[in-house]
Amino acid sequence: MNETRVTTIGFTKSTAERFFERILSAGVKTVVDVRLHNTSQLAGFAKAEDLSFFLRKIGNINYIHKPILAPTDDILKSFKKEKGDWKIYEESFMNLMNDRKIENRFDPDFFNESCLLCSEDTAHYCHRRLVVEYLNDKWGHNLQVRHL
Template sequence: MTEATLATIGYENATLPEVIEKLKAAKVEVLIDVRAVAASRRPGFSKTMLSNSLREEGIDYLHLRALGTPKPGREAARKGRIDEMRAIYDEHLADPAAIAELAKAAEVARGRKAALLCYEREAHGCHRRVIAERLAAEGFVAEDL
């Protein structure tokens, strides 16, 4: 099995231009948004504006909503209860919609350099790390931007 790099990025404390610059430096071709709610109070990070801004820079956008963290998992993460968030998210990944979208993420990332996007700056406290760990079984190596 050939290894493929799967980037991850969080936009907490970052501007849209900073995120785009990191994606371009890493040669990311498609951003996979793994937020349950692709809206943000942070300027530029709501779904439509983010998608349009990325397109202008030659980066495709894909929102896989079913890979987002359920509300109880988001609440646990906000309170720093990472083990609880991971347990909630592991259970969520057994849902048929999440299984299908995890397979879609792998399919997309096999064909083009991809990055998983969520809010949290540090990947270790975010569900995108859980996704990357799951995809490691399919030959992906995570690169946290």
């Protein structure tokens, strides 16, 4: 299997200019939105319909929403609203991906030159990092991951 180049990015604490410049400079061809909910008015320029339009117009970049790569409302609520423990969130989400068998639902080529998008400004405490780590483990560490 060839190495697959995949990036990740969050949109909070970023201007639209900085966000799109990072996407363009990384050579992204497809943004894979891994948020469960992608239509909130609070998302600003990253609201699904707007983001799809901007990506296409600014860089001829495709936009795909894949909520199967997102945590459930229950997992999100226990971590975000109830100030849950990161380790419990991480374990719950990893178990969810395992239960969903996401490694069998996608081909590594699907992610080549893609960028996983969520809201967190850094990948450290974010499920987008967990998604690529999980898949990298399942697919023999052939994903070349860069967090923007």
